Amino acid sequence: MVAALGLLAVGAVLLYAGAETALRGATRFARAAGIPAFVLGAVLFGVDIEGLGTALVAAGRGQTQIAVGEIFGTVLFLFSMAFGLALILAREPVPAPPPMMVVAPAVSMTAAAAALFDHFVSRPEGAFLLALYVMYLVFVIREGAAAKERTEAREGEADKGAGQRLALLTVGGLVLLYVGATLLVTGGARLVDRTTLSAGFIGAAIVGTLASLDEVLLEILPIRRGTPDLATGNLFGTLAAFTTGVLGLAALVRPLDVDGAANAAFLGMALLYAVVSTAFLSRGRAGRILGVFVLGLYGLWLALTATV
Numbered sequence: 001m002v003a004a005l006g007l008l009a010v011g012a013v014l015l016y017a018g019a020e021t022a023l024r025g026a027t028r029f030a031r032a033a034g035i036p037a038f039v040l041g042a043v044l045f046g047v048d049i050e051g052l053g054t055a056l057v058a059a060g061r062g063q064t065q066i067a068v069g070e071i072f073g074t075v076l077f078l079f080s081m082a083f084g085l086a087l088i089l090a091r092e093p094v095p096a097p098p099p100m101m102v103v104a105p106a107v108s109m110t111a112a113a114a115a116l117f118d119h120f121v122s123r124p125e126g127a128f129l130l131a132l133y134v135m136y137l138v139f140v141i142r143e144g145a146a147a148k149e150r151t152e153a154r155e156g157e158a159d160k161g162a163g164q165r166l167a168l169l170t171v172g173g174l175v176l177l178y179v180g181a182t183l184l185v186t187g188g189a190r191l192v193d194r195t196t197l198s199a200g201f202i203g204a205a206i207v208g209t210l211a212s213l214d215e216v217l218l219e220i221l222p223i224r225r226g227t228p229d230l231a232t233g234n235l236f237g238t239l240a241a242f243t244t245g246v247l248g249l250a251a252l253v254r255p256l257d258v259d260g261a262a263n264a265a266f267l268g269m270a271l272l273y274a275v276v277s278t279a280f281l282s283r284g285r286a287g288r289i290l291g292v293f294v295l296g297l298y299g300l301w302l303a304l305t306a307t308v
Contacts, residue, residue: 004190011183014176037222038097039144041233043137045218046241048074052249053180059250065259067250068121072265075242078219079272080298083235086219087291094223094287096280097232100143103277105240108136109270112243115251116266119258126251133245140237239273261305268301 051074058067087094096102111132115125222230250256272294279286 004187007183007187007190011180011187014180014183017176017180036144037227037229038101038233039140041218041222041230041235042101042140042237042240043233045230045234046237047245048238048241051242052246055246055250056253059253059256062254064250064254064256065262068247068256068258068262069265071242071247071250072262072269075239076265076269076272076298076301078235078238079269079276080294080301082216082219083231083276084291084293084295084298085216086223086231087286088288088295089220090223090228090288090291093285094228094232096284096286097229097236098143099281101140101233101236102280104136104139105236105243105273106277108132108240108243109273112247112266113270115247116258116263119263121247121251121256121258123252123255126248126255129244129248130252131248133241133248136240136244235276239269243269264301264305268297268305272297 051070055067055071058064058070111129115121115129121129218234219231222228222234247256275294275297276286276290279290
């Protein structure tokens, strides 16, 4: 048990170090290109690198139930703990993104629900989900390009040396990311062997949480610093990415078995999305009351699913 917890802790540290290094270089380049905040959040941050890496490593090592649990647990944690804390700490209510950006991830949710119906995600289903995510990216990028009034890309500002440094940072971050993801999955697998908790719950509640803690900063800091579009782009972009792109890639690596706890994570994630999107669409903003509510829902989910 101690060794498993140690692997989880070391894996999480390496995971964060790798993700921070890779994302820092990529973010600077994207900002220099004049990408709108919501698009940046949805496209760049939406594919949570450490969550993606953890899911793919878990699938490759045959821990498919942990992979599925981690995929949905990542989004569940983001919509509850990360976004809830961000709303509570916000100086003012967070304005809603454009309605289409709020509604678009519902297509991804529906496709994921259909794939999960038989508790198994095959490779053909994975390929379809991945193609659907590519369509989502195209939609978000086109909508973002149409929405921005006049933003000139400053592509010539970075010299070749700076570009090489960014590339090295990204590659080094990805190496750390893979090592961290491997340790996380190994630790999670050992916990499954040494406890009565199900693999899906380990993936959703433990591995998914460890792989998502940086999302707290990606939600709180942009909102506190006056760029809420970056946070909401990350919120809805991650939902679309993980329910289609990440789930699809993991299924391509190895067809996925889905247990009851992973299904419970999906249902909890769907409920949180419904609550948050309804608040945005009906009121045009989200505040502290919603933050407290989604945190309460997450606590309830943990209590109800610990023994599933």
